[in-house]
Amino acid sequence: MxxxxxxxxxxxxxxxxxxxxARLSSIILLEASSRLGGWIRSRNSPSGAIFEQGPRTVRTLGLPGKNTLNLLEDLQLNDKLIHADLNHSVAKNRLIYKDEALHVLPNTLKGIFKTVSLLDRPLINRIWTDLRAPKVSKEDESIHSFVQRRLGQDIADNFISPIICGICAGDAREISVNFLLKSLFEAEQKHGSIVKGLVVKQLEKFFSKSKDKDNTAKDNVDKKLAATSSTLAKRAQNEHWIMWGLQGGLEQLPLALAxxxxxxxxxxxxxxxxxxxTFKSDRVELSVNGDLQECSRVISSLCAKDLAELLQEQHPRLSAELKAIPTVTVGVVNLEFQGDVLPLQAFGFLIPPKENLPLLGVIFDSCVFPGSSTVLTVMMGGAWFEKYFGSNPSKEQLLTTAINHTKNILQIEEEPIAYNVAVLKDCIPQHVVGHNARVKRIHDYISAHHIPLALCGSSYQGVGINDVILSAKQAVRDVVK
Ligand SMILES: Cc1cc2nc3c(=O)[nH]c(=O)nc-3n(C[C@H](O)[C@H](O)[C@H](O)COP(=O)(O)OP(=O)(O)OC[C@H]3O[C@@H](n4cnc5c(N)ncnc54)[C@H](O)[C@@H]3O)c2cc1C
Structure with a gap:
């Protein structure tokens, strides 16, 4: 079992x-709460608009993106898909709020040659910055430190830091460079600079010199895992989709899976x-709601720190490694306004931590999923949750903060007609400097001790929906080995 x-x-x-x-029979899934879906939770406003408390859109990019589209097709969710392609305003307009103004991130080739308001120099100049910067050999470092060294402080502060807030609500000064820019970091470590590394890679591709040899082990695993393309995945590729969501909310996905x-x-x-x-020589003992159960193997999708509690007694070393993967808390406030109150159609805006505001960013949900009203989601706190809200803020405090800042930044006069407030405690694991080495130690410990336990979820390989679905596929392979 x-x-x-x-x-x-x-x-x-x-x-x-x-x-x-076929190698697995008799499968039981245990969920502690009274509902399925975990952080994916879609609620309805009184007018019928969707308030997403957790994720709302899923990217189509790469093999993990393709793998999820394959899954959607198998679940027959095609008819519920809402997608945005490269020409959609949510693809073109991604905003940063800095110095009391909204700035559009450069999204055309021309934009790369201009000095945009967020930067000291045009992006194209960074080629020389990178080529001149000395190589610094490192195992790992923070993404902020890497970008600052190679491309400049302004890019690290005004581009990368808010993007990290948007992806994992984290602090770019703590998050590992391997979390987002692994290939650029490897380019520097192997070839001395990002530009040289990328040029070498392109040349190797051009002369088709053992293209596969250059791929990392993870890429190879990913390729095997997401090998085939469904009709839906092919369509997404041909039509240049960049993201998708589901009519009725993303919660339709876990419900269909269930x-x-x-x-x-x-x-x-x-x-x-x-x-x-408790892992015995021939079985696993589980204590569930105080009762003892037995099985032959376990797949854990729990957050690492929750799994750590279950292993504390028998495997304290493994438990300590799991516990050391930190998490952050996010305050989420969904707001609905009558009619169209937005200054422009966009995916939303992110705020660099240097602005010292309690908001991480605001997503313009109704630009991706149009309706008769404007729906926005305000994300707050993250790595700075305690700093701005203390350990136990009231929902009123979160709501007032969200409304005041959002109205001020977007110059909205009206009051919202509906809202939803949630504090998502410890909702996003942080892949901080040293994360990959820690995850390797965790896997090495499990295999050295022959523990019939496989791991999936956002604590290990990536925090997006695509990453965690692929991690589940890998965990099933690991557990039958
Ligand atoms: C605010 C927010 C916005 C996000 N936005 C996006 C987005 O737009 N796009 C995207 O791709 N990703 C996004 N993500 C990330 C994505 O939501 C997560 O990666 C994903 O939902 C994690 O799912 P999971 O199943 O791994 O973990 P969880 O959802 O945490 O599920 C774990 C489950 O285990 C249960 N559990 C805990 N302890 C026990 C126990 N002891 N016994 C039994 N059950 C237990 C919990 O109750 C829970 O249901 C977002 C995340 C957040 C928090």
């Missing part, structure tokens, strides 16, 4: 891949909290 811990998108995806793997796996015999149980795992 295989037990999957957690009924968020990772756990449900693990159940999907497990039930489609229906799929239940109809194929997976026992999905809510309000079943696993409190402890």
């Amino acid at each position: 295989t037990v999957i811990l957690g009924g968020g998108i990772s756990g449900l995806s693990a159940a999907y891949y497990a039930v489609n793997d 229906d799929y796996v239940k109809s194929r015999g997976v026992m999905v149980q809510t309000e079943k909290k696993c409190e402890k795992l």
Whole structure:
């Protein structure tokens, strides 16, 4: 018997891949709370607009993006898809709020040659900055430090830092360069500069010199995992989709997954909290709501720090490594305004941490999913949650902060007609400097001790929906090995 811990998108995806793997039979999924979906939660405003409390759009990029589209097609969710392509305003207009003004990020070739308001010099000049900067050999460093060294302080402060806020609500001075710019970091480490590394890579491609040899182990795993292309994935590629969402909200995805796996015999149980795992020589003992259960293997989709609690007694070293993966808390406020109140159609805006504002950014949901009203989602806190809100802020405090700043920045006169406030405690794991080495130590420990445990979810390989779905696919492969 295989037990999957957690009924968020990772756990449900693990159940999907497990039930489609002939080597696994008798699968149980245990979810501690009373609902499935984890951080994916779509609510309806009184007017019927969708308030996404967690994720709303999923990128189509790369193999992980293709893998998720394959999954969507298999779940027959094609009809519910809403997508945006390269020419959509949400692709073209991504904004940064700095010095009390909104700035559009350069999105054309021409923009690269101009000095945009956010930068000291045009982007194109950074080629020389990078070529002149000395190589610094390192195992890992923060993404801010890497970009500052190679491309300039203004790019690190005004581009990269807010982008990191948008991806993981984190501090670019703490997040590992491998989280977002792994290939650029490798280019410097191998060839002395980003530009030289990229040129060498292109030349190698051109002369088709063992293209595959240059790929990292993870790329190879990803390629194998997402090998085939569904009709939907091909369509997304041909039509240059950049992101998609679902009519009725992204929660449709975990719900469809749950229906799929239940109809194929997976026992999905809510309000079943696993409190402890003990690995015996021939079985695994689980303490669930105080009762003892047994199985032969476990796939955990829990956040690393939650899994750490379950292993504390038997594997304190492994538990300590898991616990050391930090998380941040995000305050999410959805706002609905009557009619169209936005100054322009865009994906939304992000705020550099240097602006010292409690907001990370605001997403213009109704630009991606148009309706008769304007729907915005305000993300707040993240790595700076305690600094701005203390340890236990009231929902009123979050709401007032969100409304005041959003109205001021977007110059909206009207009051919102509906809202939803949520504090998502410890919702995004932070892949800080040294993260990859830590994850390797975790996997090495599990395999050295022959523990029948596989890991998936946002604590290890990536924090986006595509990453965690692919991690679930990999976990199923790992657990049957
Ligand atoms: C505010 C926010 C916005 C985001 N926006 C985007 C976006 O736009 N696009 C994108 O791609 N990604 C986005 N993400 C990331 C994405 O939402 C997550 O990567 C994904 O939802 C994580 O899913 P999961 O299943 O790994 O974890 P979770 O959703 O945390 O699921 C884990 C589940 O395990 C359960 N559990 C915990 N402990 C136990 C236990 N002891 N026993 C049994 N069950 C237990 C929990 O109740 C939970 O249901 C966003 C995340 C947040 C927080």
